Amino acid sequence: KKNRFLQVFYEINKNFKEIYGILSSGGEAEILLDNYEDPFNGGLIIKAKPIGKKVQRIEALSGGEKSLTSLTFIMSIQKYLPSPFYVLDEVDMFLDAVSAERIGKMIKRLSENTQIVMISLRKATLREADRIYGVTQQGDGISMIISKDIISIKDHEIPDTAIGK
Amino acid sequence: KKNRFLQVFYEINKNFKEIYGILSSGGEAEILLDNYEDPFNGGLIIKAKPIGKKVQRIEALSGGEKSLTSLTFIMSIQKYLPSPFYVLDEVDMFLDAVSAERIGKMIKRLSENTQIVMISLRKATLREADRIYGVTQQGDGISMIISKDIISIKDHEIPDTAIGK
Amino acid sequence: MYIKMMKMENFKSFHKKTVIPFEKGFTAVTGPNGSGKSNISDAIIFVLGQKGSRALRAQKLTDLIFNGGANRDPATHASVSIVFDNKSREIAIDSDEIEITRTIRLSPNNPDGYSSNIYINNKKVSHTDLETILDNARINMDSFNIVQQGDITSVIEIGSKERRKIIDTIS
Amino acid sequence: MYIKMMKMENFKSFHKKTVIPFEKGFTAVTGPNGSGKSNISDAIIFVLGQKGSRALRAQKLTDLIFNGGANRDPATHASVSIVFDNKSREIAIDSDEIEITRTIRLSPNNPDGYSSNIYINNKKVSHTDLETILDNARINMDSFNIVQQGDITSVIEIGSKERRKIIDTIS
Numbered sequence A, B: 001k002k003n004r005f006l007q008v009f010y011e012i013n014k015n016f017k018e019i020y021g022i023l024s025s026g027g028e029a030e031i032l033l034d035n036y037e038d039p040f041n042g043g044l045i046i047k048a049k050p051i052g053k054k055v056q057r058i059e060a061l062s063g064g065e066k067s068l069t070s071l072t073f074i075m076s077i078q079k080y081l082p083s084p085f086y087v088l089d090e091v092d093m094f095l096d097a098v099s100a101e102r103i104g105k106m107i108k109r110l111s112e113n114t115q116i117v118m119i120s121l122r123k124a125t126l127r128e129a130d131r132i133y134g135v136t137q138q139g140d141g142i143s144m145i146i147s148k149d150i151i152s153i154k155d156h157e158i159p160d161t162a163i164g165k
Numbered sequence C, D: 001m002y003i004k005m006m007k008m009e010n011f012k013s014f015h016k017k018t019v020i021p022f023e024k025g026f027t028a029v030t031g032p033n034g035s036g037k038s039n040i041s042d043a044i045i046f047v048l049g050q051k052g053s054r055a056l057r058a059q060k061l062t063d064l065i066f067n068g069g070a071n072r073d074p075a076t077h078a079s080v081s082i083v084f085d086n087k088s089r090e091i092a093i094d095s096d097e098i099e100i101t102r103t104i105r106l107s108p109n110n111p112d113g114y115s116s117n118i119y120i121n122n123k124k125v126s127h128t129d130l131e132t133i134l135d136n137a138r139i140n141m142d143s144f145n146i147v148q149q150g151d152i153t154s155v156i157e158i159g160s161k162e163r164r165k166i167i168d169t170i171s
């Protein structure tokens, strides 16, 4: 049981290092166990070192850096053993344009073997999607869903009134 | 003391109703006391009704609606008795383009009698500012500040690599 | 395995019967603030058996029933259905399609009362049965496959032991 | 009253002596993730007397000292100064300009030890004195005039009594 855990842990750690290197453009990160002899009696620690910086407690990272590290962790697990589907609500909220674009492209790659639904207001994210559903209301408190053809975003030209981020 | 409190309360409530009406384009909101006879033994309740919707607990509101309501509350106080300065870090994070633009314009108006510093990645916000400071690092973990002239955003044309939201 | 379709009727801001087809790959959902995007993710969490109401931004489960909006009367019941493609038999039921439906209905006599029912392929099941079936299919919300609005940094903020448990459930 | 200027030396990611002029009106601060924007608001909170280190994303106050980045040695002390225009005498000191400086310096002998000092117009004051002077000038952080990243919805999420107390401090 412990061996199985360690095998999974090392595999996910391998993904974590690789994915973080890509998303942070040369940064380094890894996950560590408190206790390799008895993993179930300890926790799992995340270390992340963005490029040009010293390793610090992850609490000291910026909002965008924390989001990137969280997303890396989720994707490292997905790469090892995908859940059947993912529903991600505004996970790109803190990201600057460069990071949002990298996350968008990586989500697109991962979605080739997993169904991913992302709620987002960011053009960088919407641009990568295979399809876009627009949710809107007509002043009566009732939600309606329109597909991208209807909101004419065949070329992902998202109308500024709806999103414009 | 109680009379002073109630007088301030009613003034802020008046601002709250007016500002919310503008920011939500026709929605209604107000603040209420648990106990008007003995205010200091009760709390302050926020009620917000976006246009076309029924009054609900504010916890049921969306992320953007909650931000708008929070910002309305802060601005209602500011309008009554401005603090000497405001430092707002990414308070426009949840807002769609329409709301971000309205908030940007209202912040600009309020800044005519109060110093306001806003950290933001949103073009809608940056467009309204009197000046923009760019913060950046050169891969060595050391922050530097450049003024908008240097990052050539005289016309608020923010380079996509830095922000692009 | 993937989600083929979701149906919502009177769930939060979705009044009429709304059908959302889902396909493989990368689907984005967008729209103005307050339009109902997060309500869609609430519907998914709800139909997969979410027990408390707080994660759904509701004080009690009956808050999930369409309240009428500005102009109408509130509805008396809400229902969400999700249809999975199950050709890979990840769900241990011998059917190419699995439809899970969860309903919540106000009690006619008791103003605070309600009844909540769960059906798999139109057969009523207990809440516990649903949990077991989904756990065995690894359709659970423990590995951060469902991330709600504002929660993305919580992976960083949860305790190190809780984070390790995520790996436990995978191994 | 308004902030005329802020100086940071070895505070978090600001290594050299960085001077930021502030003017009246609406100033925006932008830049890539991790560049140091929120560290600027941390500097303001720090120099105005913030007691705990958690609101500054630090485990202890010495974490606020520039750690060297990838290529340098850590610094031994950090300092932040803020200069207020005080023509309106909102701060009860007879001077058109008020400069508040706060420093934190590692103890040479004790690896965990540090000394922290506060100066107003170059005259050393106690932490309590600073608090009193700022409270009387209504420069405090109770009325949500300083909102940190991710906290904007906290006005909604705090308890109703805590919210009422915001009005107490104004009246």
Ligand SMILES: Nc1ncnc2c1ncn2[C@@H]1O[C@H](COP(=O)(O)OP(=O)(O)OP(=O)(O)O)[C@@H](O)[C@H]1O
Pocket: A135, A141, B050, B053, B056, B060, B061, B062, B063, B064, B065, B094, C011, C012, C013, C014, C031, C032, C033, C034, C035, C036, C037, C038, C039, C040, C063, C064, C065, C066, C067, C068, C069, C149
């Ligand atoms: N039972 C209900 N009946 C009708 N409307 C409801 C009900 N419950 C919640 N709502 C409405 O749903 C809206 C919230 O929708 P939702 O959170 O999905 O918005 P969103 O599209 O995610 O917005 P944002 O971009 O701001 O996050 C609120 O305005 C709320 O009033």
Ligand SMILES: Nc1ncnc2c1ncn2[C@@H]1O[C@H](COP(=O)(O)OP(=O)(O)OP(=O)(O)O)[C@@H](O)[C@H]1O
Pocket: A050, A053, A056, A060, A061, A062, A063, A064, A065, A094, B135, B141, D011, D012, D013, D014, D031, D032, D033, D034, D035, D036, D037, D038, D039, D040, D063, D064, D065, D066, D067, D068, D069, D149
């Ligand atoms: N003592 C220190 N010495 C050097 N660097 C530090 C120190 N403390 C924090 N940092 C660095 O400061 C960075 C965080 O900066 P900050 O939070 O200001 O970013 P930001 O510009 O607000 O980014 P975001 O847009 O993601 O919110 C982190 O990368 C962290 O490593």
Ligand SMILES: [Mg+2]
Pocket: B062, B063, B064, C037, C038, C039, C149
């Ligand atoms: Mg939402």
Ligand SMILES: [Mg+2]
Pocket: A062, A063, A064, D037, D038, D039, D149
């Ligand atoms: Mg920040």
